[in-house]
Amino acid sequence: MTEDERKLHSDDIARLKQRLGDEDMPYQDISREGELLAACRRWPLLAESEGWSSDHDVTPTQVSHKAPNL
Amino acid sequence: MTVVALSGIRGGVGTTSVVAGLGFALHLLQQRVLMIDLHPRNLLRLHCNLALDAEQGWASVDQDAEGRWNEALLQVVEGLYLLPFGQLSAAELGALAQRQQTQPQEWPQRLQSLQAHFDWILLDLSATQPAGQAALPLLPEATLRVRVVETDAACHALLSTEGAGDDLLLVNRFDPISQLQRDLLLLWGERHAQLIPQVIHRDEAMAGALAWKSPVGHYAPDSLASHDVRSLATWLLAQEVQRV
Numbered sequence: 001m002t003e004d005e006r007k008l009h010s011d012d013i014a015r016l017k018q019r020l021g022d023e024d025m026p027y028q029d030i031s032r033e034g035e036l037l038a039a040c041r042r043w044p045l046l047a048e049s050e051g052w053s054s055d056h057d058v059t060p061t062q063v064s065h066k067a068p069n070l
Numbered sequence: 071m072t073v074v075a076l077s078g079i080r081g082g083v084g085t086t087s088v089v090a091g092l093g094f095a096l097h098l099l100q101q102r103v104l105m106i107d108l109h110p111r112n113l114l115r116l117h118c119n120l121a122l123d124a125e126q127g128w129a130s131v132d133q134d135a136e137g138r139w140n141e142a143l144l145q146v147v148e149g150l151y152l153l154p155f156g157q158l159s160a161a162e163l164g165a166l167a168q169r170q171q172t173q174p175q176e177w178p179q180r181l182q183s184l185q186a187h188f189d190w191i192l193l194d195l196s197a198t199q200p201a202g203q204a205a206l207p208l209l210p211e212a213t214l215r216v217r218v219v220e221t222d223a224a225c226h227a228l229l230s231t232e233g234a235g236d237d238l239l240l241v242n243r244f245d246p247i248s249q250l251q252r253d254l255l256l257l258w259g260e261r262h263a264q265l266i267p268q269v270i271h272r273d274e275a276m277a278g279a280l281a282w283k284s285p286v287g288h289y290a291p292d293s294l295a296s297h298d299v300r301s302l303a304t305w306l307l308a309q310e311v312q313r314v
Contacts, residue, residue, distance in 0.1 A: 036260060039253035045223055046257060049230040 071185045072310055073213045076240075077195035079228050084242045085218045087276050087286065089194040090117030091295070094285035095303035097150040101189040104143075107155040108177075108207065109196045110163055115154040118146045119283045127156020129166055139180065151188070174208040181210055198232075214306075216240050216266075221251040221258075234264070240302070241269040243276070268305050270298040 040047040093105040107114035128139040215237040219225040275293030279286040
């Protein structure tokens, strides 16, 4: 086996795709997706920027255009 | 010659200290480097041991005698040069901003004239202003633009709302102990292809460098921040080899 062939065969994902017969199957790094999800759960700002609705308890509602009377 | 323009995505992210550190690191890699302060606060000079009351710079010389901006050029060490901004009054700053609008080709021409003498020209620019308040001089098209960011919520909000265009993103003051900073770095790595793979870690040496009036690589060569900045310089060199 040449060096190149050895490299090819050591690529587990490529081999798995070959076995499954789907070369075009998109590869998803599941652990990374999980970490991103956890990060967005921790920080509402991150979730919001990712387009996810945040389940934050307090959201200011618009009450009036006038300044509050103090 | 490569022109690298560094500006913070907001103020206070440590851009000036990065410019000084990077200039020194490129100098250590046998590159001919010029650092130009384009920030009216005129602080880059302090990293090069100039006096607090040293007033001369390209902008102040140019006020006195137009076209003689390059007389303010200083040699820091052999192969490493500095062009300070200079101390201007508010009225003089206003006049300068006006001239930059009427003569937008000024800096591209100046950089062109410096081209033969340097491998790298690093520009220290003020933090990016919200759209419509552009105070930055026009730069040549081939300029490598780097936005300095900190992994904090404010920078994330600005990246989300204003973006950074095609500019490279350089993370400064990264603290891996912070969960939020780790989370943001992970997210940015996924969402921003232009994130530079080398971060500069939070390091007291970076703060000490200015107080010691020198670039971080000279003040604390064995510090973590110095290693980071040297790796960044090597990364930039490798990018240039690919680009040419």
